[in-house]
Amino acid sequence: MILSQRYADALVFSFVTHREQARKGSNIPYFAHLIGVSSLVMEYGGDEDQAIAALLHDAAEDQGGHAMLAEIEARFGATVSEIVHGCSDSLEASKPPWRERKNRYLEHLRTASPAVQLVSACDKLYNARAILSDLREIGESLWERFTGGREGSLWYYRELANAFTIDSPVVGELKRTVEQLPVATRDA
Numbered sequence: 001m002i003l004s005q006r007y008a009d010a011l012v013f014s015f016v017t018h019r020e021q022a023r024k025g026s027n028i029p030y031f032a033h034l035i036g037v038s039s040l041v042m043e044y045g046g047d048e049d050q051a052i053a054a055l056l057h058d059a060a061e062d063q064g065g066h067a068m069l070a071e072i073e074a075r076f077g078a079t080v081s082e083i084v085h086g087c088s089d090s091l092e093a094s095k096p097p098w099r100e101r102k103n104r105y106l107e108h109l110r111t112a113s114p115a116v117q118l119v120s121a122c123d124k125l126y127n128a129r130a131i132l133s134d135l136r137e138i139g140e141s142l143w144e145r146f147t148g149g150r151e152g153s154l155w156y157y158r159e160l161a162n163a164f165t166i167d168s169p170v171v172g173e174l175k176r177t178v179e180q181l182p183v184a185t186r187d188a
Helices: 005-018 030-043 048-056 065-076 078-086 098-109 114-145 149-163 169-183
Strands: none
Touching: 005 030, 005 048, 005 065, 030 048, 030 114, 048 065, 048 078, 048 114, 065 078, 078 114, 098 114, 098 149, 114 149, 114 169, 149 169
16 A cells, blocks of 8 residues: 555644543553554555554544544545544543443444444554553553553453454454463563
């Protein structure tokens, strides 16, 4: 795949949109996550629209809801906007309770388009790998970063690993990574 100027424009738009955010409990720029997810989408066979949606997958959810989604559609097209919307668990400023949002998202994933599933699976794989790495580095205190805590987060990632219906190696990699989460600890 040869990437077009649209991808470069999305890269800049994503950077500007998220430049003041950091990953949970760290000083790592949030933008690093977005680049990583987009890279995984391309590595697992996604097209340019999917790679762009990966750069923008959290923009509507975290940075403006429906208004941001409309801006994404105006700038990058309906396909990208639909994928971003499909990867969002809520576009409301006042989000529903965590467990309710996660249950609703899991139900949505089971029937989501292959494009949404690919971008979401790459997002969840990136996150699961980061959690695994942090568990090995800092130990169980990592779970304090997450609304669902240890048990809720492990439940959610196990459910996610089984929710994807696309035929892609990313799903197997996600499952293998999630299986390591309950037993990962800092080196003794």
